[in-house]
Amino acid sequence: MEEKVTSYRFDSLDQTLSQLNREDCAIIAGGTDIMVLNKSRRGVPPKISKPIVFIDHLSELKQVYRHNQDLHIGACCTYSELLENPLIPNVLKNAIKTIAAPPIRNRGTLGGNICNASPAGDTLPLLYLYNAKLLLRSATSEKVVSISDFIQGPRRVQRLPNELLTEIILPSVMEEDGHVVFEKVGNRNADAIAKVSFAGLIRIKNDRIHNIRFAFGAVGPTMIRSKDIEKKLLGKPFPLTDKDITNVVAAFDKMIKPIDDHRSTAFYRKTVALNLLRYFLSLKRYQPN
Numbered sequence: 529m530e531e532k533v534t535s536y537r538f539d540s541l542d543q544t545l546s547q548l549n550r551e552d553c554a555i556i557a558g559g560t561d562i563m564v565l566n567k568s569r570r571g572v573p574p575k576i577s578k579p580i581v582f583i584d585h586l587s588e589l590k591q592v593y594r595h596n597q598d599l600h601i602g603a604c605c606t607y608s609e610l611l612e613n614p615l616i617p618n619v620l621k622n623a624i625k626t627i628a629a630p631p632i633r634n635r636g637t638l639g640g641n642i643c644n645a646s647p648a649g650d651t652l653p654l655l656y657l658y659n660a661k662l663l664l665r666s667a668t669s670e671k672v673v674s675i676s677d678f679i680q681g682p683r684r685v686q687r688l689p690n691e692l693l694t695e696i697i698l699p700s701v702m703e704e705d706g707h708v709v710f711e712k713v714g715n716r717n718a719d720a721i722a723k724v725s726f727a728g729l730i731r732i733k734n735d736r737i738h739n740i741r742f743a744f745g746a747v748g749p750t751m752i753r754s755k756d757i758e759k760k761l762l763g764k765p766f767p768l769t770d771k772d773i774t775n776v777v778a779a780f781d782k783m784i785k786p787i788d789d790h791r792s793t794a795f796y797r798k799t800v801a802l803n804l805l806r807y808f809l810s811l812k813r814y815q816p817n
């Protein structure tokens with residue numbers, strides 16, 4: 529006989545947060561990760577051991593708006609909704625277009641990609657690059673944390689059981705005039721999990737590097753970014769010299785520690801990641817996007 533599961537689907541965010549304050553529940557947004565993670569045998573519904581709270585319908589979690597130069601994205605916006613929204617940066621849309629296929633993009637949410645904290649989550653390299661901040665709300669408090677503090681490791685995030693991720697904030701992204709790239713290497717252009725991914729941003733002013741950031745996905749337990757290395761490149765003449773490029777690539781060669789798995793080998797991942805970095809740093813011209 530099938531077991532019954534208690535589930536809640538409240539009309540408002542406040543009611544949802546009150547319930548989470550009373551009871552430890554499993555949160556389901558689009559369900560495209562959590563249902564797969566808890567699947568049992570073919571034909572048998574996934575087994576989730578806690579009561580379930582659905583949040584995907586909550587209008588409070590589906591707003592996208594601009595506040596000054598910052599962009600606020602509701603955690604339960606689906607990928608398909610973000611693709612339709614004119615405020616979303618094109619490069620983030622391009623990353624989203626590589627995720628799964630339309631049926632999953634109609635269900636999967638940005639908040640789910642973050643809270644699932646997969647090393648291969650495709651929005652994560654760009655969110656690290658944009659210094660994304662996350663608004664976490666409970667019935668009694670709210671706080672803003674940086675994405676790099678929130679994600680602790682594969683499927684590990686710093687979230688209390690009574691908290692929900694409600695908004696993703698991209699600071700100053702509306703005034704971003706740098707050249708931003710996202711590259712994903714997988715078996716196909718879409719509907720494939722990344723073997724390696726890379727996001728880079730560069731802004732040149734008076735022939736010198738005014739801003740530079742880069743982050744790698746799928747080559748470590750979380751996204752790999754080094755603010756120290758980025759800082760050392762600030763103010764350098766553009767284009768970078770071969771010596772500078774070699775030094776940066778050598779530093780990441782030490783830092784990147786991929787794994788072998790069914791998708792790829794550690795050797796392939798590291799080689800491709802360093803090639804993407806070298807290519808990005810060797811650009812002789814760039815176009816703001």
Ligand SMILES: Cc1cc2nc3c(=O)[nH]c(=O)nc-3n(C[C@H](O)[C@H](O)[C@H](O)COP(=O)(O)OP(=O)(O)OC[C@H]3O[C@@H](n4cnc5c(N)ncnc54)[C@H](O)[C@@H]3O)c2cc1C
Pocket residue numbers: 554555556557558559560561562563564583603604626627628629632635636637638639640641642643644648649650651687691692693694719720721722
């Ligand atoms: C066939 C298939 C292909 C896929 N391809 C890709 C791909 O190419 N690239 C990629 O990056 N991902 C891919 N995914 C993974 C998945 O679709 C994404 O990670 C998606 O963004 C998850 O969002 P969701 O809303 O479905 O999350 P859910 O499954 O609902 O939730 C994921 C986790 O986050 C928690 N959670 C969700 N929202 C919140 C919130 N607001 N506050 C607190 N906790 C929350 C849940 O409790 C759960 O632990 C694929 C999945 C499938 C099934």
